[in-house]
Amino acid sequence: MTVEFGRWATDYAAYRTGFSDEFFSRVRAMGVGLAGQRILDLGTGAGSLARGFAQAGCVVTGIDLAPALLREARRLDIEAAVEVSYRIGQAEDTGMEAATWDVVAAANCWHWLDRPRAAAEARRLLVPGGALLICHLSYLPSASDLCSTTEELILERNPTWSMVNATGIYPAWTVDAAEAGFVGLETFSFDTVILHSHEAWRGRMRTSHGVGASLPEPVVADFDTALTRVLAERFPSEPLAIPHRVWALIARAPTA
DSSP: OOOOGGGGHHHHHHHOOOOOHHHHHHHHHTTOSOTTOEEEEETOTTTHHHHHHHHTTOEEEEEESOHHHHHHHHHHHHHHTOOOEEEEOBTTBOOOOSSOEEEEEEESOGGGSOHHHHHHHHHHHEEEEEEEEEEEEEEOGGGOHHHHHHHHHHHHHOTTOOOOSOOSOOTHHHHHHHHTTOEEEEEEEEEEEEEEOHHHHHHHHHTSTTTTTTSOHHHHHHHHHHHHHHHHHHOOSSSEEEEEEEEEEEEEOOOO
16 A cells, blocks of 8 residues: 555644643653653654654654655644754655664654664664654544444445554564664553544544545545544534554663
8 A cells, every 4th residue: 555644734734633741741751752852753744743742842853754744744833832853754764873862753653664674773873772762642443433433434445454443552563673672672551532523533534544645535535425424423422532542662772
């Protein structure tokens, strides 16, 4: 599947939920996101994670392949009154100087990368003892009739879509870090509920890799019409309480 999130950059910026204060508190307690840390955010998209770290006083650069998403990231940074540097580039081959970052982060994108190469690049970029943070925010079809119904609508239009019924737990990513030579691996997860209006849920799902990032616009419009009808008929109350799971891995570059 060819995936281009930049095609729906405006929706992506408007409707993709960022990580919560609880997430940032947890990683900060683990030594990630401290004021003054130099953080490189791989696959930054519209800059949600980068912005959160910048608001905490970190010095942040985001890198992504989609110019349209980086334009949205800069606009949102202005609205949030924070400063993040952005550049176009590949997570697996950033071209940046080695051993210059305290943290290399990747949010909601690790599954799209060449994971062994991205892990090796992260280790090259980090100072000794620096941290690799891989994190993901997943809605949970198994815990929600609305989520499972929405995925059925996607599969009707994109039957080869393979990322269906996600559990929000990613043990294989710990192997990526270990095989790249990282040590001190720690993971955490927690479940939460995120409230969405009908409009926000439709926008969120238009930006899905199984919809807007991979299907022609007329098919995306057809999906959106079908979802609008389902919401009105079966889930009319607003806001919608959507169950989500946050999962994170923090791993350390060796000190010697």
